[in-house]
Amino acid sequence: MLIIYTGNGKGKTSACVGQAIRAYGHGFKVxxxxxxxxxxxxGEQMFLKELLKDNFIAGGMGFFYTNKKISQDTKNKHHDAAKDVLNWAKQHLETINMLILDEAIYALGANLISKAELEEIIELCTAKQVHLVLSGRNTPDWLIEKADLVSSIEELKHPYQKGIKAQQGIEF
Known part of the structure; x- marks a missing residue:
């Protein structure tokens, strides 16, 4: 099954973590x-590291702002980190039932991974009967059509609108 959590609201990573816990509770290798x-x-990283051990990786270099001018060297480092995450994921496909790629859709939109690379991981998961969960904003139509389940998380109100900074245990 291909599951997508998308939208401009807070909670996509939390939905991914919840899906991981639900599957793990039923004996899935995640x-x-x-x-x-x-x-x-x-917070979620500490929990997932403890729960999943070597089956968890936070492989990014921080957020990649596509609307800001950044050096080619910085772009290359983000691109390389995304490739490393994809390779890590492929290496785990033989031993798992569910693969969660948090922020993969953001990486796709930032051109850190290609459509072909994402399609390859989808095909590999399908062939190996591994459930795949993807998250990120601005999911392209082709990916929505391919998915079995798509949930859109929309922001109605957020504390930053009042100038409240990100809170530990809430946003991170």
Whole structure:
């Protein structure tokens, strides 16, 4: 099954973590990768590292802002990190029932991974009967059509609109 959590609201990663816990509770072997987040011990990272051990990776270099001018060297580092996450995911496909690629759609939109690379991982998961969960904003139509389940998380209100900074245990 291909599952997507998308939309502009907060909670896509939380939905991925919830899906991982549900599957793990039913005996699934779960691998969970984060594309954009560095391993900086965000709350979910500490939990997932403890639960999944070597089946968890936060392989990103931090958020990649496509609307800001950044050096080619920085772009290359983000691109290489995304490729490393994809390779890590492929290496785990033989031993798992569910693969969660948090922020993969964001990486796709930022051109850190290609449509062909994402289609390849979808095909590999289908062939190996591994459930695949993807998250990120601005999911392209072709991916929505391919998915079995798509949930859109929309923001109605957020504390940053009042100038409240990100809170530990809430946003990270």
């Amino acid at each position: 691998a969970f990768a984060q594309f954009m987040k560095r391993s900086v011990d965000a």
